[in-house]
Amino acid sequence: MNLDTESRENIEYMLEEIKRKLQIVNAGALNSKSFDTAQYEDLRDIYEMIQKKTNFSVSELDAIVTELGRLRK
Template sequence: MDLTKPTPENVTYMIEQIKEKLRMVNVDAMKAENFSTSKYEDLHYMYKMVMKRETITPNEMQAIAAELGSMRS
């Protein structure tokens, strides 16, 4: 998958991967259709950061969720 292209499919893929990695309980709040390609670079950066982490603390998880919330359209 080529994540360098800002497509709706890539947005969906990255959101789903982030939700899985974070084991988010309230997955309805992070529906991929709530994100547009206009914030693609920010989302891609967040995706890469989350995926490279081995563990994520509860505080970091809160911060990531808040940042993702601000990216929703």
């Protein structure tokens, strides 16, 4: 998937991958409709960082979820 283009489809893809990788239980909290394309680059940075790591500490998970919450509309 080409993530160079800011699109709703790419936002949905990245959020689904983030939920899968982090094994987020409350998946409804990361609804793609809650994210605007204005935050696309920030969301992509989080996505790319998550894809590079194999495991996360509790504090890293907390920071990621907090940042995702900040990016929501």
